[in-house]
Amino acid sequence: MNDERREGSAVATDSTREYLTFTLGDEEYGIDILKVQEIRGYDAVTKIANSPDFIKGVINMRGVIVPIIDMRLKFHLGQVDYNEFTVVIILNISGRIVGLVVDGVSDVIALHGNQVQPAPEFGSVLDTAYIDGLATLDERMIIMVDIEKLMTSQEMGLVDQTHLVTA
Amino acid sequence: MTIDMSQFYQVFFEEAGENLAAMESLLLELDVDAPDLETLNAIFRAAHSIKGGAGTFGFSDMAGMTHVLESLLDRLRKQELVPTVEMVDAFLQAGDVLKSQLQAHQEGEEYEDPRVAEVSEHLERLAHSDEVGPESAPPVASDAPAAVVSWRIMFAPTAIGQGTPAERQALHEALSELGTIEELAGADADHCVWQLATAAGPGAIEEILAFVCEPSQVRLEPADSQSAPETDEEAYGFFVEVSGTGDAPPAAEQSSDQDDPGYGFFADAPGAENRSEDQDSLQAEDADQDQEPVQVQESTGYGFFLNAPGAETALDQEHEGFGLFGGSPGMERVGAVVKQERLDDEFGYGLFNPAPGFPEPRADDEAEPSARSTTAAPPANSTSERASRTGAAASKRPATADSSIRVSVEKVDQLINLVGELVITHAMLAESASGLDPVIYEHITGGLSNLERNSRDLQQAVMSIRMMPISFVFNRFPRVVRDTAASLGKKVTLKLVGEDTELDKGLIERMADPLNHLVRNSIDHGIEGPEARLAAGKPETGEIVLRASHRGGSVVVEVSDDGAGLNREKLLAKAAKQGIPMPDNASDKDVWQLIFHAGFSTAERVTDISGRGVGMDVVRRNIEDMNGRVEVDSSAGRGTHITIRLPLTLAILDGLSVRMGSEIFILPLTVIQESIQPCAEQFKTVVGKGRVAQINNEYLPLVSLHDAFSSGQPAPDPLDGILVIVETNEGRAAVLVDELVAQHQVVIKSLETNYRKVEGVSGATIMGDGRVALILDVDALVRLNRRTG
Numbered sequence: 001m002n003d004e005r006r007e008g009s010a011v012a013t014d015s016t017r018e019y020l021t022f023t024l025g026d027e028e029y030g031i032d033i034l035k036v037q038e039i040r041g042y043d044a045v046t047k048i049a050n051s052p053d054f055i056k057g058v059i060n061m062r063g064v065i066v067p068i069i070d071m072r073l074k075f076h077l078g079q080v081d082y083n084e085f086t087v088v089i090i091l092n093i094s095g096r097i098v099g100l101v102v103d104g105v106s107d108v109i110a111l112h113g114n115q116v117q118p119a120p121e122f123g124s125v126l127d128t129a130y131i132d133g134l135a136t137l138d139e140r141m142i143i144m145v146d147i148e149k150l151m152t153s154q155e156m157g158l159v160d161q162t163h164l165v166t167a
Numbered sequence: 168m169t170i171d172m173s174q175f176y177q178v179f180f181e182e183a184g185e186n187l188a189a190m191e192s193l194l195l196e197l198d199v200d201a202p203d204l205e206t207l208n209a210i211f212r213a214a215h216s217i218k219g220g221a222g223t224f225g226f227s228d229m230a231g232m233t234h235v236l237e238s239l240l241d242r243l244r245k246q247e248l249v250p251t252v253e254m255v256d257a258f259l260q261a262g263d264v265l266k267s268q269l270q271a272h273q274e275g276e277e278y279e280d281p282r283v284a285e286v287s288e289h290l291e292r293l294a295h296s297d298e299v300g301p302e303s304a305p306p307v308a309s310d311a312p313a314a315v316v317s318w319r320i321m322f323a324p325t326a327i328g329q330g331t332p333a334e335r336q337a338l339h340e341a342l343s344e345l346g347t348i349e350e351l352a353g354a355d356a357d358h359c360v361w362q363l364a365t366a367a368g369p370g371a372i373e374e375i376l377a378f379v380c381e382p383s384q385v386r387l388e389p390a391d392s393q394s395a396p397e398t399d400e401e402a403y404g405f406f407v408e409v410s411g412t413g414d415a416p417p418a419a420e421q422s423s424d425q426d427d428p429g430y431g432f433f434a435d436a437p438g439a440e441n442r443s444e445d446q447d448s449l450q451a452e453d454a455d456q457d458q459e460p461v462q463v464q465e466s467t468g469y470g471f472f473l474n475a476p477g478a479e480t481a482l483d484q485e486h487e488g489f490g491l492f493g494g495s496p497g498m499e500r501v502g503a504v505v506k507q508e509r510l511d512d513e514f515g516y517g518l519f520n521p522a523p524g525f526p527e528p529r530a531d532d533e534a535e536p537s538a539r540s541t542t543a544a545p546p547a548n549s550t551s552e553r554a555s556r557t558g559a560a561a562s563k564r565p566a567t568a569d570s571s572i573r574v575s576v577e578k579v580d581q582l583i584n585l586v587g588e589l590v591i592t593h594a595m596l597a598e599s600a601s602g603l604d605p606v607i608y609e610h611i612t613g614g615l616s617n618l619e620r621n622s623r624d625l626q627q628a629v630m631s632i633r634m635m636p637i638s639f640v641f642n643r644f645p646r647v648v649r650d651t652a653a654s655l656g657k658k659v660t661l662k663l664v665g666e667d668t669e670l671d672k673g674l675i676e677r678m679a680d681p682l683n684h685l686v687r688n689s690i691d692h693g694i695e696g697p698e699a700r701l702a703a704g705k706p707e708t709g710e711i712v713l714r715a716s717h718r719g720g721s722v723v724v725e726v727s728d729d730g731a732g733l734n735r736e737k738l739l740a741k742a743a744k745q746g747i748p749m750p751d752n753a754s755d756k757d758v759w760q761l762i763f764h765a766g767f768s769t770a771e772r773v774t775d776i777s778g779r780g781v782g783m784d785v786v787r788r789n790i791e792d793m794n795g796r797v798e799v800d801s802s803a804g805r806g807t808h809i810t811i812r813l814p815l816t817l818a819i820l821d822g823l824s825v826r827m828g829s830e831i832f833i834l835p836l837t838v839i840q841e842s843i844q845p846c847a848e849q850f851k852t853v854v855g856k857g858r859v860a861q862i863n864n865e866y867l868p869l870v871s872l873h874d875a876f877s878s879g880q881p882a883p884d885p886l887d888g889i890l891v892i893v894e895t896n897e898g899r900a901a902v903l904v905d906e907l908v909a910q911h912q913v914v915i916k917s918l919e920t921n922y923r924k925v926e927g928v929s930g931a932t933i934m935g936d937g938r939v940a941l942i943l944d945v946d947a948l949v950r951l952n953r954r955t956g
Binding site: 044045046047049050051057058059060062063066067096097098157158159 | 584585587588591830875916917918920921923925926927931933937938939940941
């Protein structure tokens with residue numbers, strides 16, 4: 001198994017892409033690693049008034065004010081507690097920097113395009129617009145998230161929509 | 168040259184802008200009755216630099232304009248003409264046209280305006296106003312490399328079968344083989360005037376014209392760019408035939424009459440070869456125009472000069488050479504005037520133009536005879552030789568003398584950010600080290616305090632990069648005052664005080680509009696007409712003073728005039744008419760504040776300068792956007808005094824940190840009026856909901872941070888909190904906070920970079936412990952409170 005994975009990451013040809021996987025509760029998610037700037041621990045955030053509860057607030061990351069989103073609150077998954085093991089993934093999405101709070105970061109995997117199958121429709125139960133597809137790795141299901149689409153969506157309220165038009 | 172010039176456009180735009188500004192301020196400085204030759208020269212050089220740059224980059228409209236401008240200036244600085252107010256006005260107009268042209272090019276457009284032709288015609292008329300002046304036999308070529316024989320070609324394109332633009336273009340190209348050609352007027356098909364600067368005689372031009380038409384249908388006349396036509400003809404004849412030596416003495420004498428005989432020689436020496444040299448100087452001019460902005464060919468250019476005689480010695484004689492050169496009008500003060508290196512450079516080139524094409528001996532031979540016939544013969548030789556040294560010396564200056572660099576503001580801001588980080592990092596380190604025993608860890612605490620000092624110094628030094636003297640804004644006002652006063656028929660002088668006061672570049676740019684409004688208002692409404700002033704026992708000429716100074720942590724800019732002052736009764740009547748509520752016995756201060764109301768104007772009539780009632784409203788808003796404040800003070804008959812108080816920089820804010828629950832917020836110090844410990848009787852409600860606080864017999868809307876920012880925590884007893892009275896644009900309000908923490912200078916960061924605008928918050932900052940604190944926007948907070956409360 002390990003061999004396979006190593007081989008996969010070594011031969012990162014044009015059809016394979018690397019993903020960072022993280023866990024939220026019992027589910028495993030994957031995001032494009034090129035969007036990830038760094039991974040850091042969770043420290044004190046400054047709350048922002050009148051914002052949705054999943055926006056924890058802003059932190060100072062080397063002089064840059066970065067909003068922090070708790071994906072567990074957003075997706076209603078996992079136990080929401082903050083301790084020294086809480087991980088924040090700092091993303092750089094077309095120049096904007098955002099931090100995601102997740103339960104844990106598991107791995108970097110390389111996936112072939114054909115290893116990802118489209119997610120089934122859930123109808124009104126679940127909006128699959130931000131889900132690229134599902135992949136299987138070591139018999140685990142990984143949910144591929146189009147993180148850029150998600151983060152710039154109106155639903156997240158991270159970006160002034162007027163900004164988006166100009167950006 | 169296949170170099171893509173467009174990459175250097177920005178450099179040209181910036182430089183041309185600077186040169187135009189310098190030219191304008193020099194023009195305004197110029198005393199028409201006693202013209203200062205050095206000022207004239209400085210103006211000329213500014214114009215010439217613009218022309219050179221514009222030509223290189225192919226902005227022919229600008230080059231054409233400056234060319235005409237230069238022609239007149241050239242005659243002025245040679246003292247062939249006496250400057251008049253009319254000329255100064257024409258120059259200023261030309262400057263305006265150039266500015267518009269420059270702006271158009273910056274936006275990638277062509278500037279089309281009938282004004283261009285009008286102004287240039289006006290200038291030309293002025294330049295030739297003394298056609299028959301007896302002493303108008305000037306040296307033909309001066310130190311400017313643009314000394315060429317110009318021919319004016321006038322024809323009617325339709326008459327000669329050159330009606331279509333394509334045909335004209337072909338003719339244009341054919342003629343441009345002889346030299347540089349420019350179209351003075353040629354937009355319409357009826358009448359075309361081209362100016363051809365060439366070394367070829369009229370025969371050559373006629374020959375080309377003969378290909379397309381009867382020579383008789385084309386009028387050809389000399390129109391030298393540097394001097395009047397006849398003079399040019401004379402000089403031309405003289406130098407070509409070498410028989411007209413009789414003409415030389417007047418020229419030489421005239422030049423020796425001037426402050427410095429050397430000048431005459433310089434003018435004579437190259438001028439002697441004027442005819443045959445034109446071709447060379449044209450080429451040389453082209454070449455150095457290429458070099459100038461590009462700068463890559465510097466070394467080649469220099470090597471070129473090395474071959475010239477005297478170049479070896481030039482290295483150590485740089486100063487002497489320069490000094491000698493300085494004798495020629497204006498050169499000593501070059502340093503004090505504009506863009507000296509560039510200009511020296513040009514002078515150097517200009518002088519040197521003959522050198523490559525003409526071996527020194529020959530130049531000497533020719534210079535000597537003509538010099539001998541004058542009274543100042545002996546120094547002729549050495550002068551021309553030293554001149555060459557000067558040329559070499561001057562041409563090598565740019566390599567060493569460039570003492571400033573252009574850096575984009577983003578880079579500076581990045582530096583400021585990084586230094587801010589350093590300060591914060593230090594604060595964190597210091598906090599961690601504070602638990603250590605100072606005796607055992609003495610070196611750590613020592614190092615930390617060193618680090619602190621160094622990083623604070625560094626922060627200040629970096630901040631100072633953004634600082635610019637306020638003269639950048641002030642300098643435009645002599646012109647504004649002059650024009651506005653003239654159009655209103657008033658006499659006004661402007662006094663600038665404290666132009667060296669430095670403040671943030673961002674603020675400087677945003678100061679321009681408000682100040683403009685204030686100054687124009689002062690002239691229009693404040694300063695009375697000359698008769699009214701005399702009647703009031705005041706001097707005929709009014710005075711406006713612009714004063715800038717540092718006061719505490721802020722910059723104070725004052726605009727005062729000695730005019731009529733504000734009229735209290737008139738203001739109150741107007742307020743009543745517009746339904747603005749005023750207390751019965753309003754204080755003067757409240758009355759003066761009325762002028763900042765939108766749509767409030769006491770002017771009897773609306774002029775193009777002011778009176779629409781938008782100005783002062785905008786002024787106040789602009790200044791408040793910069794976290795500043797405006798105050799008005801006035802006394803009837805004595806004048807008005809407007810004080811603008813601004814923070815030193817946009818990047819830093821003086822703030823009071825307040826606590827709400829576990830969060831820290833920053834309140835800008837400029838909005839805080841007072842803070843008080845409330846007592847229970849002060850809290851009142853209106854209809855059970857709207858909460859107000861009673862402060863000194865006034866009911867102010869109460870904004871509780873807990874409620875406004877729905878902190879989720881139970882609101883503490885308001886009696887344990889502190890009421891901060893703030894000034895908002897809707898009047899005063901009371902903000903209830905848990906605790907006042909400390910006063911800070913904070914670095915403002917935008918929340919919108921990575922997030923979005925948050926209501927009630929104008930930005931964020933990073934506190935000493937590395938945490939983020941939000942900066943409150945009290946205006947928005949009051950609005951927010953109205954909705955939620």
